[in-house]
Amino acid sequence: MPLPSVNFTYxxxxxxxxxxxxxxxxxxxxxxxxxxxxxxxxxxATVKGITPAQLADTQAQMVLANTYHLHLQPGEKIIAAAGxxxxxxxxxxxxxxxxxxxxxxxxxxLRTIDERGVTxxxxxxxxxxxMTPENSIRIQNALGADVIMAFDECPPGQGDRPMVERATxxxxxxxxxxxxAHQRPQDQALFAIVQGGTFLDLRSQAAxxxxxxxxxxxxxxxxxxxxxxxxxDKVVQHTxxxxxxxxxxxxxxxxxxxxxxxxIFAGIDLFDCVIPTRFxxxxxxLVQGQRWNLKNATFREDYRPLDETCPCYTCQTFSRAYLNHxxxxxxxxxxxxxxxHNITELIRFTQSIRQAILNDTFTKDFAYWLTPPE
Numbered sequence: 530m531p532l533p534s535v536n537f538t539y540x541x542x543x544x545x546x547x548x549x550x551x552x553x554x555x556x557x558x559x560x561x562x563x564x565x566x567x568x569x570x571x572x573x574a575t576v577k578g579i580t581p582a583q584l585a586d587t588q589a590q591m592v593l594a595n596t597y598h599l600h601l602q603p604g605e606k607i608i609a610a611a612g613x614x615x616x617x618x619x620x621x622x623x624x625x626x627x628x629x630x631x632x633x634x635x636x637x638x639l640r641t642i643d644e645r646g647v648t649x650x651x652x653x654x655x656x657x658x659x660m661t662p663e664n665s666i667r668i669q670n671a672l673g674a675d676v677i678m679a680f681d682e683c684p685p686g687q688g689d690r691p692m693v694e695r696a697t698x699x700x701x702x703x704x705x706x707x708x709x710a711h712q713r714p715q716d717q718a719l720f721a722i723v724q725g726g727t728f729l730d731l732r733s734q735a736a737x738x739x740x741x742x743x744x745x746x747x748x749x750x751x752x753x754x755x756x757x758x759x760x761x762d763k764v765v766q767h768t769x770x771x772x773x774x775x776x777x778x779x780x781x782x783x784x785x786x787x788x789x790x791x792x793i794f795a796g797i798d799l800f801d802c803v804i805p806t807r808f809x810x811x812x813x814x815l816v817q818g819q820r821w822n823l824k825n826a827t828f829r830e831d832y833r834p835l836d837e838t839c840p841c842y843t844c845q846t847f848s849r850a851y852l853n854h855x856x857x858x859x860x861x862x863x864x865x866x867x868x869x870h871n872i873t874e875l876i877r878f879t880q881s882i883r884q885a886i887l888n889d890t891f892t893k894d895f896a897y898w899l900t901p902p903e
Contacts, residue, residue: 597629686755
């Protein structure tokens, strides 16, 4: 088994006296990540519509890319030849690559699962692709992100107990193979993923088994895959405190105000979600937790900034009326400006929570967002 890296450390700087929330610093070879922190998603080695310089201005620190999508196009060999994913996309900061497990398992009509791995037809060109734990790790080693994720089986949110039990047990066996296949433990931290669906006893069992392997970080997966918000919250509140306190905790695929605040309450450090750019591409702005449709006529003669409290380029430069004009005209710039603002919005939210934890005012300052979902 490869030796764990000494290049990845998590330092807790402060703890909330009324919850499990903590503020910390996760050190990586490409720099520190101050937690709690929202991480923008750059699936194909690009955050859609945003240059790396613009991304840095949003105060983003860690960015995601996806193993499955980059394997299909342009291929890990091309990225490795360019010097790795950081150089390929021009992003100097920390990066994380998802294993591709979620994307593969979403291809329900195109794939076959067995103990060896998953075989599927590429939706891009129809070729047959064999994705095993070993292949996922090999691809991620070639891409070169700071954090790489274990290849796991992600059961559907409404999966019955036998199905979830099988997926959870297989995730552990696949993790053992991921660890064995990992060739760059000194500069790439392999994170395990806790599965178990909505069955809390399975989550507890999975967490205990994965923690025994002593990996650099741990993630909660298999949420936001069809469950009701209250069930997601129940899983996170139960599982997060089980994970090691001296290592980073990552909740995959979550990015709304309430979901993040509640997860931070339980002790989560890192988040990712496609919401900010997806909303931006559809003309929707995130403003202090609300969703505004900039196509609405109410904005046509509104010359105020989108959010007067926001320091982003969009809010500091343009009016709601101009953004309304761009979106109604289907101009590309409008979608870019909203995406820039939305990314900044979610990062600012987690930054403000971090400061509240440092001040030990988190549960007071964010009481509204800490109300459990119905």
